[in-house]
Amino acid sequence: KQEVTQIPAALSVPEGENLVLNCSFTDSAIYNLQWFRQDPGKGLTSLLLIQSSQREQTSGRLNASLDKSSGRSTLYIAASQPGDSATYLCAVSNRGSTLGRLYFGRGTQLTVWP
Amino acid sequence: DVKVTQSSRYLVKRTGEKVFLECVQDMDHENMFWYRQDPGLGLRLIYFSYDVKMKEKGDIPEGYSVSREKKERFSLILESASTNQTSMYLCASSLKGLAAPYNEQFFGPGTRLTVL
Numbered sequence: 001k002q003e004v005t006q007i008p009a010a011l012s013v014p015e016g017e018n019l020v021l022n023c024s025f026t027d028s029a030i031y032n033l034q035w036f037r038q039d040p041g042k043g044l045t046s047l048l049l050i051q052s053s054q055r056e057q058t059s060g061r062l063n064a065s066l067d068k069s070s071g072r073s074t075l076y077i078a079a080s081q082p083g084d085s086a087t088y089l090c091a092v093s094n095r096g097s098t099l100g101r102l103y104f105g106r107g108t109q110l111t112v113w114p
Numbered sequence: 115d116v117k118v119t120q121s122s123r124y125l126v127k128r129t130g131e132k133v134f135l136e137c138v139q140d141m142d143h144e145n146m147f148w149y150r151q152d153p154g155l156g157l158r159l160i161y162f163s164y165d166v167k168m169k170e171k172g173d174i175p176e177g178y179s180v181s182r183e184k185k186e187r188f189s190l191i192l193e194s195a196s197t198n199q200t201s202m203y204l205c206a207s208s209l210k211g212l213a214a215p216y217n218e219q220f221f222g223p224g225t226r227l228t229v230l
Contacts, residue, residue, distance in 0.1 A: 034218060043118075043204055044221040089157070093217055100145050100208045100217030101172075106156040 002027045002094055006105035013080055013112055021075040021108045023090035028071050031093040034102065035064050035075050038087045047088075048075070052095070080112045117141070118222035120205055126228045133192040135225055137205030144210035146188035147219070148172075148180065150201040157204065163188055164210055195229045202226050 003026045013019055023033070032051050036044040048057045048064040050073070056065040063076040077084060087109045091102040121136035137146065147162040149172075159172030161180040169180050177199060181189040188207075192199055205222040 031217065036221075041202075041224070041226065043223040044206075046218060046220060049218045091219075100210065100219065101147075101159065101162065102219055104157045106154075 002030075002092060002103040004090060004092060004103050004105040006088075006090060006108050008108060009106070010109040011111070013110075015081060015112055015114050017080050017112075018076070018078050019080055019110075021077070021088050021090075021110070023073040023075070023105055025071045025073075025092050025103070027094060028068050029095040030068060031095050031100075033064075033066055033073050033090060033092045035062075035073075036089045036091065038089060038107070040086075044089065077110075080110075082112050082114050084112050085110055118205060118207055118220050120203075120222040120225050122225050123223060124226050124228075126230065127192075127195050128230050129196060131192075131195050131229075133195050133227070133229075135190040135192075135203055135205075135227070137188045137190070137207075137222055138186055139188075139207040139220070140186065141207065141209075141220070142185065143207035143220075144185070145208045145217070146182065147206040147208075148178075148188065148190045149204045149206065150174070151204055151224075152201050160190065197229050200227060200229045 007022045034049045035047045050066045061078040066073045087107040089107040091104045118139045148160045149157045163169045163182040179191045203225045206219045208217045208219045
């Protein structure tokens with residue numbers, strides 16, 4: 001069974017710092033990896049999706065990389081802002097299933113203070 | 115934009131009541147999912163559906179059932195609500211199959227259910 005781990009569980013940084021969130025998964029036969037953002041009491045917002053054939057994806061100040069062979073992904077946030085404060089979750093879908101079931105990590109709770 | 119809506123943001127029910135949570139998506143997605151999210155446990159998959167009238171159990175189906183009579187609507191049913199079903203419930207949808215854009219999932223805003 002796929003297991004997804006996110007480190008650190010919580011992170012607190014001053015505004016303006018560049019930061020990296022880590023995600024690892026146990027089964028490298030994945031279909032894709034998706035990064036989400038969740039604000040308190042809200043649903044999940046999709047940030048980036050990396051297909052298994054890709055190495056990275058970028059959206060604005062966010063860059064996600066994927067190293068499938070080592071079972072790792074990182075989410076890089078440049079020039080962090082207080083509005084980036086949220087919980088960030090990564091999730092993978094496995095090959096062999098067209099149902100698109102996702103396996104989630106427990107998230108990294110990010111606080112960016114002014 | 116894909117839109118996934120859930121019938122209620124907040125719901126308070128009593129133990130033993132039958133509870134219906136509704137989810138509707140407007141992008142003609144085949145796959146729909148119900149999760150619950152609890153502090154310290156993360157998101158856990160309850161049930162999913164890959165077509166009308168089709169359903170599959172997730173990791174924690176006990177105490178729940180689902181209904182998918184129309185493609186756009188997926189309902190989660192708590193047959194007899196219990197206090198341990200107090201949680202945040204999240205619905206999601208995605209396209210299906212190898213031809214899809216790799217099954218990106220889109221989530222609704224969530225329903226915070228409290229069972230007293």
